[in-house]
Amino acid sequence: MAKKIGVTMDVGNDGVAVITISNPPVNSLASPIIAGLKEKFRDANQRNDVRAIVLTGNNGRFCGGFDINVFQQVHKTGDLSVMPEVSVDLVCNLMEDSRKPLVAAVEGLALGGGLELAMACHARVSAPKAQLGLPELTLGVIPGFGGTQRLPRLVGLAKATDMILLSKSISSEEGQKLGLIDALVPPGELLSTSRKWALDIADGRKPFLRSLHRTDKIGSLSEARAILKNSRQLAKKIAPKMPQHHAVIEVIEEGIVHGGYSGVLKEAEVFRQLVLSDTAKGLVHVFFAQRATSKVPNVTDAGLKPRPIKKVAVIGGGLMGSGIATALLLSNIRVVLKEINPEYLMKGIKTVEGNIKGLVSRGKLTQDKAGKALSLLKGVLDYTEFKDVDMVIEAVIENIQLKQNIFKELEKVCPPHCILASNTSTIDLNVIGEKTNSKDRIVGAHFFSPAHLMTLLEIVRSENTSPQVILDLMAVGKAIKKVPVVVGNCIGFAVNRTFFPYTQAAHMLANLGVDLFRIDSVITSFGLPLGPFQLGDLAGHGIGLAVGPIYAKVYGDRMFRSPLTELLLKSGRNGKINGRGYYIYEKGSKPKPDPSVLSVVEESRKLTNIMPGGKPISVTDKEIVEMILFPVVNEACRVLDEGVVIRASDLDIASVLGMSFPSYRGGIVFWADMIGPKYIYERLKEMSETYGSFFKPSRYLEERATKGMPLSELKSSRSRL
Numbered sequence: 039m040a041k042k043i044g045v046t047m048d049v050g051n052d053g054v055a056v057i058t059i060s061n062p063p064v065n066s067l068a069s070p071i072i073a074g075l076k077e078k079f080r081d082a083n084q085r086n087d088v089r090a091i092v093l094t095g096n097n098g099r100f101c102g103g104f105d106i107n108v109f110q111q112v113h114k115t116g117d118l119s120v121m122p123e124v125s126v127d128l129v130c131n132l133m134e135d136s137r138k139p140l141v142a143a144v145e146g147l148a149l150g151g152g153l154e155l156a157m158a159c160h161a162r163v164s165a166p167k168a169q170l171g172l173p174e175l176t177l178g179v180i181p182g183f184g185g186t187q188r189l190p191r192l193v194g195l196a197k198a199t200d201m202i203l204l205s206k207s208i209s210s211e212e213g214q215k216l217g218l219i220d221a222l223v224p225p226g227e228l229l230s231t232s233r234k235w236a237l238d239i240a241d242g243r244k245p246f247l248r249s250l251h252r253t254d255k256i257g258s259l260s261e262a263r264a265i266l267k268n269s270r271q272l273a274k275k276i277a278p279k280m281p282q283h284h285a286v287i288e289v290i291e292e293g294i295v296h297g298g299y300s301g302v303l304k305e306a307e308v309f310r311q312l313v314l315s316d317t318a319k320g321l322v323h324v325f326f327a328q329r330a331t332s333k334v335p336n337v338t339d340a341g342l343k344p345r346p347i348k349k350v351a352v353i354g355g356g357l358m359g360s361g362i363a364t365a366l367l368l369s370n371i372r373v374v375l376k377e378i379n380p381e382y383l384m385k386g387i388k389t390v391e392g393n394i395k396g397l398v399s400r401g402k403l404t405q406d407k408a409g410k411a412l413s414l415l416k417g418v419l420d421y422t423e424f425k426d427v428d429m430v431i432e433a434v435i436e437n438i439q440l441k442q443n444i445f446k447e448l449e450k451v452c453p454p455h456c457i458l459a460s461n462t463s464t465i466d467l468n469v470i471g472e473k474t475n476s477k478d479r480i481v482g483a484h485f486f487s488p489a490h491l492m493t494l495l496e497i498v499r500s501e502n503t504s505p506q507v508i509l510d511l512m513a514v515g516k517a518i519k520k521v522p523v524v525v526g527n528c529i530g531f532a533v534n535r536t537f538f539p540y541t542q543a544a545h546m547l548a549n550l551g552v553d554l555f556r557i558d559s560v561i562t563s564f565g566l567p568l569g570p571f572q573l574g575d576l577a578g579h580g581i582g583l584a585v586g587p588i589y590a591k592v593y594g595d596r597m598f599r600s601p602l603t604e605l606l607l608k609s610g611r612n613g614k615i616n617g618r619g620y621y622i623y624e625k626g627s628k629p630k631p632d633p634s635v636l637s638v639v640e641e642s643r644k645l646t647n648i649m650p651g652g653k654p655i656s657v658t659d660k661e662i663v664e665m666i667l668f669p670v671v672n673e674a675c676r677v678l679d680e681g682v683v684i685r686a687s688d689l690d691i692a693s694v695l696g697m698s699f700p701s702y703r704g705g706i707v708f709w710a711d712m713i714g715p716k717y718i719y720e721r722l723k724e725m726s727e728t729y730g731s732f733f734k735p736s737r738y739l740e741e742r743a744t745k746g747m748p749l750s751e752l753k754s755s756r757s758r759l
């Protein structure tokens with residue numbers, strides 16, 4: 039059935055016109071909705087039988103904001119004319135300056151343009167637990183319906199800048215305390231109370247308040263300037279590279295200094311500049327990329343329903359196992375944590391307790407919820423408890439034989455419906471399940487460390503994994519607040535495979551004579567939180583050494599064999615885990631570059647002997663970025679070519695959530711397409727001629743570069759999914 043889109047107006051016998059937005063699922067403000075609102079407000083203002091107006095949204099949701107699809111359309115075409123004129127024409131003239139009182143009846147959510155419309159009303163009545171916020175900065179733009187001016191006037195400047203800069207939403211309960219919401223009523227009374235409120239204003243029993251004209255919550259100019267100074271510091275700290283965070287403060291200040299209307303005009307001007315920025319393009323892409331991951335062909339469209347998963351066994355209480363157990367417990371799923379001896383088990387349980395205590399001490403979890411979560415954990419040393427588990431997640435070390443034996447055992451001790459998942463980051467699932475007859479229920483559940491904090495869950499499907507098992511794991515992933523991305527089976531899967539050249543390229547550069555601390559600093563300036571060397575320290579160099587041969591077996595033709603990791607370990611540097619790697623790690627202080635590691639690097643350089651003429655190469659920062667990240671793009675091309683992901687945007691979201699690739703660059707493939715496949719191809723070709731086959735452009739990249747096609751445009755013939 040086609041969804042019903044439009045704006046309706048019903049005028050009651052009491053003289054109240056109820057204007058309702060209908061655009062499922064979130065009543066977003068698409069162009070026909072904005073046109074409809076203009077028409078209905080004009081009509082209501084002109085009709086003699088209308089004394090007051092109530093604005094509301096259909097199906098229990100007020101409004102999720104401006105239609106983000108329009109931003110994407112602007113990004114594709116560069117045509118700003120599709121952006122409607124709203125902030126003055128509709129919001130100021132037809133709504134706020136209307137002579138007839140206007141009340142917003144809010145339920146469910148009022149976000150972005152939705153909250154901005156509500157703030158232009160003369161009062162706001164809300165149902166409990168509605169979500170209120172201005173999240174526009176997460177899309178690379180600023181509020182554009184006057185929100186930068188009205189929110190400070192309703193909740194005070196400090197709270198408003200906090201909400202806007204952090205894109206933090208609040209509940210209607212908090213909104214009432216702050217003065218954003220005038221009355222909180224049960225959903226069943228929302229419309230009747232709003233109608234009455236509007237009539238009370240019309241009859242002078244309640245004040246006729248226009249938010250933009252208010253000054254009572256702004257304070258003096260010097261107080262406002264002090265708050266804005268703090269906001270600038272906050273913006274610099276949380277978003278040094280985001281233009282919208284800095285621009286929004288200028289816009290707010292304009293309104294403080296020259297009045298709200300002047301602020302509204304500046305807001306519209308700045309909005310139009312920002313909407314075309316690369317940051318907005320990247321962030322809007324990420325918004326839709328994330329949502330696209332929930333659509334998996336032949337799984338989510340197969341008419342299946344997820345089965346309930348109430349009890350999960352986690353095998354292995356190390357860092358990953360205890361992190362996974364923590365994530366499950368926090369979502370009220372019973373967990374059996376299995377270890378091989380009491381000492382390891384105790385360590386695992388203590389790690390879970392530490393994870394949960396950490397959340398309490400950071401104010402992210404109440405003591406009550408922490409107690410409830412821990413009460414759902416049971417530590418075990420044998421398989422007795424496995425007889426009624428719905429899912430097992432194996433999280434032991436990356437040892438093929440060990441995993442094969444565990445899965446063989448699991449097949450005997452678990453019920454037939456039980457999902458058998460492995461948290462392997464590298465090993466082929468077919469190999470893991472080789473000794474079983476349960477290949478249809480074997481699946482990869484690849485969490486990223488720390489598993490209770492990182493949001494990506496790579497769901498790895500072999501050609502035998504059943505759609506039902508994929509669907510169940512997707513549902514569990516969502517229940518534990520992860521973003522599940524379904525990928526195909528290969529060594530390293532989508533994320534680790536795409537990024538294996540990241541460390542290798544860094545090693546090559548260091549062996550070519552480039553300072554490793556400079557490499558890390560250039561990469562963090564690009565926007566990744568950690569450079570490749572610090573990331574290696576964090577993961578632990580033992581892991582690097584263990585998985586190296588697994589990669590070498592299949593991708594050996596394009597690997598740079600560096601002795602650096604082995605030399606590091608030989609010199610007692612395991613990474614953060616033992617306080618020493620490329621950096622020195624001391625409790626309570628930031629990692630410090632360790633100058634003494636340079637002798638290890640020198641030794642490696644002697645062994646590889648790749649510096650041209652024995653002299654360090656000279657490279658610019660831009661060249662460092664290209665030499666480290668273009669090989670990653672090259673491998674991403676192979677991942678796309680082999681159909682390891684369903685769509686290119688899945689690899690974007692996986693790179694953002696799994697590798698912390700900067701979201702404002704839209705993910706690895708989106709970033710590459712912004713640069714252009716032709717340029718990347720030509721640069722890699724030059725690099726391969728100078729430094730060898732590690733940089734050799736892939737067939738897919740070459741084809742895209744030659745044909746002038748974006749990397750994101752897939753031909754689905756070779757899909758593994």
Ligand SMILES: CCCCC/C=C/C(=O)SCCNC(=O)CCNC(=O)[C@H](O)C(C)(C)COP(=O)(O)OP(=O)(O)OC[C@H]1O[C@@H](n2cnc3c(N)ncnc32)[C@H](O)[C@@H]1OP(=O)(O)O
Nearest residue numbers: 064066102103104105106107149150151173181182183329
């Ligand atoms: C001159 C122009 C000035 C413009 C000034 C105003 C700017 C804005 O208002 S920008 C938009 C601000 N709003 C937001 O950022 C909200 C974004 N949406 C969300 O945070 C969430 O979707 C949610 C909290 C509203 C609902 O969450 P949930 O129930 O988990 O559902 P989904 O996230 O899966 O979304 C369902 C469905 O709806 C689509 N969608 C959501 N919001 C919008 C939107 N604002 N515009 C267009 N489409 C939206 C979302 O893409 C999903 O679609 P499908 O994947 O096709 O199901």
